[in-house]
Amino acid sequence: MSNINKCIIIGSGPAGYSAAVYASRADMNPILISGPKPGGQLIDTNDVDNYLGFYKGINGKELMDHCEKHARRFHTEIINQSVINVIFSKKIGGIHKIFIDDHQKFLSTFGVIIATGSRPNFLGLKKEKEFIGLGISFCATCDGFFHKKKCVSVVGGGDTALEEALYLSKICKKVYLIVRKNFFKASKILQKQIYKKHNVEICFDSIVQEIIGNEYLEGIKILNKKKKIQKTIFISGLFIAIGHVPNTEIFENQIELDKNNFIVVKHPKNSTNKPGVFASGDVVDFRYRQAITAASSGCISALELDRYLSSF
Missing domain, CATH: 3.50.50.60 (FAD/NAD(P)-binding domain)
Structure with missing residues (x-):
C-alpha cells in the first residue's frame, strides 16, 4: 500500500x-x-x-x-x-x-x-482572445476598477450580465448592455434594478459584430438585428457575460x-x-x-x- x-x-x-x-x-x-x-x-x-x-x-x-x-x-x-x-x-x-x-x-x-x-464562453470574434486583459474581460469585479469613469459594454441578458452591468454602473461613466434577444433572461428583481440606472443603455435585439482596436480594445461595432442598423461605440472595456x-x-x-x-x-x-x-x-x-x-x-x-x- x-x-x-x-x-x-x-x-x-x-x-x-x-x-x-x-x-x-x-x-x-x-x-x-x-x-x-x-x-x-x-x-x-x-x-x-x-x-x-x-x-x-x-x-x-x-x-x-x-x-x-x-x-x-x-x-x-x-x-x-x-x-x-x-x-x-x-x-x-x-x-x-x-x-x-x-x-x-x-x-x-x-x-x-x-x-x-x-x-468562459466566447463570442467567436477576431481579436477577442487577443485582447483579453487589454480591454476584454469576463469579470467586472476583477477588472471594472481599471475603467473607472469610462464607457464600457456588457454582453448578455442573464443574471450574470445584469449583475456585471449594475456593478459597472456604479463606477463607470456609461454602460452599454448588449442583449441578443428582445428580452432579459435575468430575474425580475435584477431587471427592475437595471431599468433604474440612468447610465445604462440597453440594446435589445443586438449583437457585437466587430472588435475595434490595434494593440488594445478601442471600441465595437454592434448590429440591431431587428432594425438592421449598425453603429460603432467607443469603449475602454468589453465584459462578456454569456456563461x-x-x-x-x-x-x-x-x-x-x-x-x-x-x-x-x-x-x-x-x-x-x-x-x-x-x-x-x-x-x-x-x-x-x-x-x-x-x-x-x-x-x-x-x-x-x-x-x-x-x-x-
Missing part, C-alpha cells in the same frame, strides 16, 4: 495551489497535476488588483508563479501533464485511480482534490454534476458524492469566480481531506 498516494490535486489555479500548500503542510505529500494550462485563467490577466496582500497589484502570470513557488517550497510534486480519465471509488477508504496522458499510466490515491476551473463552462468532462459518470455540469459539493466541506473526493474553485463556483475565493476553497478542501484520511 506504500505506493498509494494520500492526495492528488487536479488543476493548478489558485484553488489547486492553495490546496497543495495546505496538503503539504499536513504531511499529505500531494501530487499536483497542472493540466494543459498551468496557472489557469489568471495567466491571461495583465493586472490583478484585488488579491489580498498585493497592495500595488500584480500581473496574473506573476501571481501564479508565486503560487507555484509557494507550493514547491513545501515539496509539492508538480506534474505538468493532463488527466484524461478517472475512476473514483464508492467506498470510504477506497482507492481512486487518476489516468495521465494515456490509459496505461495511472496514479492511485486515497484522496483527490479537483480544481480544474472553468472556461462559463466548467472543466468537468473527464468526471462525467464518475461524480455528481448539476444541470450546468458544475460539480455538486456539500458546503462547507467541499465534499462530493464520492468519499475522499473534494472539489474547489471555479469548477464548483459559478457565482463569485474570484481568485481569492478559489484559494479559500482550496484551503478548505485540503483541511477536510486531512480529516477524512484520519478517519480510517
